[in-house]
Amino acid sequence: MNKRVLVKFSGEALAGAEGYGIDTQILDYIAEEIKSLVENGIEVGIVIGGGNIIRGVTAAADGVIKRTSADYMGMLGTVINGIAMQEALEYKGLSARLQTAIKMEQIAEPFIVRKAVRHLEKGRVVIFGAGTGNPYFTTDTGATLRATEIGASMLIKATKVDGVYDKDPMKYTDAVKYDTLSYDKALEDHIKVMDDTAIALAKDNKLPIVVANMNEKGNLLAIIKGDYSKCSIVK
Ligand code: UDP
Numbered sequence: 001m002n003k004r005v006l007v008k009f010s011g012e013a014l015a016g017a018e019g020y021g022i023d024t025q026i027l028d029y030i031a032e033e034i035k036s037l038v039e040n041g042i043e044v045g046i047v048i049g050g051g052n053i054i055r056g057v058t059a060a061a062d063g064v065i066k067r068t069s070a071d072y073m074g075m076l077g078t079v080i081n082g083i084a085m086q087e088a089l090e091y092k093g094l095s096a097r098l099q100t101a102i103k104m105e106q107i108a109e110p111f112i113v114r115k116a117v118r119h120l121e122k123g124r125v126v127i128f129g130a131g132t133g134n135p136y137f138t139t140d141t142g143a144t145l146r147a148t149e150i151g152a153s154m155l156i157k158a159t160k161v162d163g164v165y166d167k168d169p170m171k172y173t174d175a176v177k178y179d180t181l182s183y184d185k186a187l188e189d190h191i192k193v194m195d196d197t198a199i200a201l202a203k204d205n206k207l208p209i210v211v212a213n214m215n216e217k218g219n220l221l222a223i224i225k226g227d228y229s230k231c232s233i234v235k
Contacts, residue, residue: 002224004043004120006147007034007156008140011051011081013214020052022081027088030214034125035092036221043120045150046127047143048085050077056135071135075102078139082129083107095124101133101142113149120150140198148205155207156223156231157194158214163232164193178232186234193234202234209234 009030016023037044056071065073082098089096097119098108108129109115116126131142140157147155161169162177167190169175178185183203186193193199193211202209212219212231219230 002042002153004045004150004152005037005154005156005224006045006047006143006150006152007158007220008047008143009049009158009214011049011053011077011139013052013158013160014048014081014084015052022052022084024084024088027084028091030085031088031092031094033214033217033220034089035094036218037224038094038123038125040221040224042221042224043123044125045116045120045146045152046085046125047131047139047146048078048081048127048129049139050074050081050131053077053080068135071137072102075130075133078131079104079108079129082127085127089125089127095122096127097124098127098129101128101130111146116146116150126150138195138198140194141201144194144198144201144205144207144209148201148207152207154210154224155202156210156212156220158220159211160213160215161211162213162216162230163211164191164234179228180233180235183234193232199234206235 014022016026054073054077056074059070060067086096086098099111100108101111103110119126128146131139164178165175167175210231210233
C-alpha cells in the first residue's frame with residue numbers, strides 16, 4: 001500500500017456554490033476523507049490552491065497590480081485556505097500542522113522538510129501553504145515539489161471529474177476516460193492535467209499523478225489501497 005501520499009485540492013473546491021470564499025461544509029467533508037486515510041495508517045500531506053481567493057494572472061490582468069505582487073497575494077490566499085484546513089482537521093480530532101514556504105511564524109511553521117517528515121511519521125497531517133514561495137509558479141507545481149521532497153509515493157489531484165478524458169466529457173458523449181497516460185501525453189494542449197512545469201517535475205522524479213474525483217466518498221482511500229477504477233494515472 002502507498003504509505004505516504006500528497007493530496008492536492010484546488011482553492012475553488014473550497015468555494016462551494018458561492019464560487020468564492022470558503023464553504024465550511026466542504027472543508028468538513030474533506031477533513032472526513034482525510035481522517036479515513038489517517039485512520040488507515042496513511043501519512044498525508046496536503047496542498048491547497050488559492051483560486052477561491054485570488055489568482056495572480058487574473059489580479060494582474062489590467063496592469064494596475066504587478067504580476068509578481070499579484071502572485072504573492074495568491075500565495076497568501078493559499079495560507080488562508082491552509083489555516084482553514086488545519087482547523088477543520090483539528091475539529092475532526094486529527095493532529096495537523098501548517099507549514100509555509102514564506103515565513104509567517106505567528107501563524108504557521110516555516111517549511112522544513114525534515115520537520116514535515118517527522119510530523120508525518122507521528123501521524124500528523126502536514127499542510128503545505130504558500131505554494132513554492134515564488135511568483136510565476138502554481139500550487140500544482142508546489143504540490144509536485146513537496147510530494148517529491150517528502151518522498152510521497154503518489155500525488156493525488158483531487159478534482160471535480162473522474163479522471164482525464166480524450167475530449168471534454170461535458171461536451172462529447174463519446175469521450176473516453178484514460179486509465180493511465182504518459183507524462184508526455186499529459187502535456188498535450190487539449191489534456192493539460194496540470195501545468196507543464198508541474199508535469200515536467202513529476203516526470204523527472206517519476207512521481208505518479210492520480211487525477212480523481214474528490215466528491216466520490218471513499219475514493220481517496222480506495223485509490224491508495226490500489227483500486228484505480230475511478231481515476232486516471234499519469235505515470
Ligand atoms: N502562486 C504563486 N506561486 C506558487 C503557488 C501559487 O505565485 O508557487 C500564486 C499564483 O498567483 C496562483 C495563486 O497563487 O494563481 C493561487 O494558486 P493556484 O492558482 O495554483 O490555485 P488553484 O488553481 O489550485 O486554486
